Amino acid sequence: MKKLIKNGTVVTASETYEADLLIEDGKIAAIGSNLSANGAETVDAKGCYVFPGGIDPHTHLEMPFGGTVSKDDFESGTIAAAYGGTTTVIDFCLTKKGEPMQSSIDEWHAKSKDKAVIDYGFHLMIGEINDDVLQEIPRVISDEGITSFKVFMAYKNVFQADDETLFRTLVTAKELGGLVMVHAENGDVIDYLTKQAIEKGQTDPIYHALTRPPEVEGEATGRAAQLTGLADSQLYVVHVSCSDAVEKIAEARRKGFDVWGETCPQYLVLDQTALEKPNFEGAKYVWSPPLREKHHQDVLWNALKNGDLQTLGSDQCSFDFKGQKELGRGDFTKIPNGGPIIEDRVSILYSEGVTKGRISLNQFVDITSTRIAKLFGLYPQKGTIAIGADADLVLFDPTVERTISADTHHMAVDYNAFEGMKVTGEAVSVLSRGEFVIRDKQFVGSPGTGKYVKRAKYGQTLTANADEVISK
Numbered sequence: 001m002k003k004l005i006k007n008g009t010v011v012t013a014s015e016t017y018e019a020d021l022l023i024e025d026g027k028i029a030a031i032g033s034n035l036s037a038n039g040a041e042t043v044d045a046k047g048c049y050v051f052p053g054g055i056d057p058h059t060h061l062e063m064p065f066g067g068t069v070s071k072d073d074f075e076s077g078t079i080a081a082a083y084g085g086t087t088t089v090i091d092f093c094l095t096k097k098g099e100p101m102q103s104s105i106d107e108w109h110a111k112s113k114d115k116a117v118i119d120y121g122f123h124l125m126i127g128e129i130n131d132d133v134l135q136e137i138p139r140v141i142s143d144e145g146i147t148s149f150k151v152f153m154a155y156k157n158v159f160q161a162d163d164e165t166l167f168r169t170l171v172t173a174k175e176l177g178g179l180v181m182v183h184a185e186n187g188d189v190i191d192y193l194t195k196q197a198i199e200k201g202q203t204d205p206i207y208h209a210l211t212r213p214p215e216v217e218g219e220a221t222g223r224a225a226q227l228t229g230l231a232d233s234q235l236y237v238v239h240v241s242c243s244d245a246v247e248k249i250a251e252a253r254r255k256g257f258d259v260w261g262e263t264c265p266q267y268l269v270l271d272q273t274a275l276e277k278p279n280f281e282g283a284k285y286v287w288s289p290p291l292r293e294k295h296h297q298d299v300l301w302n303a304l305k306n307g308d309l310q311t312l313g314s315d316q317c318s319f320d321f322k323g324q325k326e327l328g329r330g331d332f333t334k335i336p337n338g339g340p341i342i343e344d345r346v347s348i349l350y351s352e353g354v355t356k357g358r359i360s361l362n363q364f365v366d367i368t369s370t371r372i373a374k375l376f377g378l379y380p381q382k383g384t385i386a387i388g389a390d391a392d393l394v395l396f397d398p399t400v401e402r403t404i405s406a407d408t409h410h411m412a413v414d415y416n417a418f419e420g421m422k423v424t425g426e427a428v429s430v431l432s433r434g435e436f437v438i439r440d441k442q443f444v445g446s447p448g449t450g451k452y453v454k455r456a457k458y459g460q461t462l463t464a465n466a467d468e469v470i471s472k
């Protein structure tokens with residue numbers, strides 16, 4: 001059914017203006033003043049911003065990790081994402097050494113297909129490079145539309161890849177049009193520091209942070225950036241948490257290297273002292289990289305403002321406190337790493353960023369949606385408000401004040417890392433390809449309506465003519 005969104009303020013990465021939007025067949029069909037259309041349902045957006053749907057480039061839904069499985073799956077995770085104003089997620093498909101990558105991709109399709117309520121894509125982990133992997137990658141790009149590849153520089157003996165794997169992935173990505181993503185921490189040094197801590201009986205959650213100091217993130221980020229320059233390739237550093245890593249990304253960009261950086265809400269608003277909470281509550285705040293000392297937050301905010309960092313991911317990887325985080329009582333190395341963020345990513349950036357004057361409204365749209373769409377081959381089908389784009393839209397009331405809490409969130413876990421935080425602004429209604437998923441703060445979607453999106457190659461647009469190159 002046609003829909004007419006009237007009286008809202010349309011915000012894109014570059015413009016803010018009053019306009020009506022006509023939605024037809026899931027796409028934006030017209031933008032203008034006083035639009036009318038026979039048979040269209042009228043939706044009043046008075047007092048609301050109309051944003052392009054948020055795109056979360058970093059989720060781990062129903063992912064086996066740390067001796068358990070992340071609790072939010074493609075159903076609860078995408079419902080929570082939609083409540084928060086996100087209309088597309090790109091999830092990490094984990095591969096296993098020695099096994100065909102396609103079997104992992106099939107596994108990820110099986111767990112998402114009938115569950116997702118918004119659109120989704122996959123990144124693919126590269127854990128090793130050999131002839132089989134090199135043979136599979138071109139087909140993964142052309143048939144699956146997976147155009148981003150993740151290399152872990154940490155999690156020794158679990159996911160960690162060596163430098164040869166990283167370098168050859170960069171070379172291959174350059175050749176085939178992929179974007180290489182890195183979890184940049186020096187896993188070997190962390191392994192050594194961790195063993196030392198455990199030997200000394202330092203087992204509390206805070207030692208998770210103390211054994212992964214900013215230097216190990218800075219070193220790995222610098223190494224990945226240098227290898228990217230050498231390969232003349234392209235790199236996206238996920239979950240940047242500290243000034244040491246920001247400096248390396250900024251330096252690489254100054255040299256003209258094609259290097260991009262993402263941070264996450266937790267690093268912008270939480271700090272390392274959270275890991276010292278009594279009664280093992282610090283385990284709720286165990287992420288890798290870890291929360292940092294507070295002074296790193298200013299550096300991250302400045303980097304978002306000046307463009308040294310360009311995107312915000314959630315790194316959604318949620319575990320219950322009871323029964324899951326608790327696996328690490330008495331040994332911090334057994335605490336599953338990660339937390340529930342998918343729902344609050346957009347509103348935290350709006351509230352802490354826009355309303356506090358740290359970034360502009362248009363930067364907010366760029367950081368949560370447009371830039372991500374451009375980098376990950378979704379633009380201009382997604383990530384903007386333009387004629388012909390998917391009608392993935394968020395009607396956002398900038399005046400609402402609310403308090404984040406596990407009592408009211410929609411994620412499947414028993415705590416919220418931002419419990420008690422007051423935020424201004426809330427997604428009131430959310431549309432995915434022209435259909436309401438959230439309407440007046442109520443979920444009205446259905447599992448299975450989210451579609452898998454095949455993405456364009458790095459630097460290309462997602463249109464019928466996928467050879468068109470976008471300006472980055």
Ligand SMILES: NC(=O)NCCC(=O)O
Pocket residue numbers: 060183239286287288289315317337338339
């Ligand atoms: N970040 C984290 O602690 N958990 C999720 C997995 C990862 O991104 O490294």
Ligand SMILES: [Zn+2]
Pocket residue numbers: 183238239288289
């Ligand atoms: Zn990571």
Ligand SMILES: [Zn+2]
Pocket residue numbers: 058059060315316317
């Ligand atoms: Zn992650």
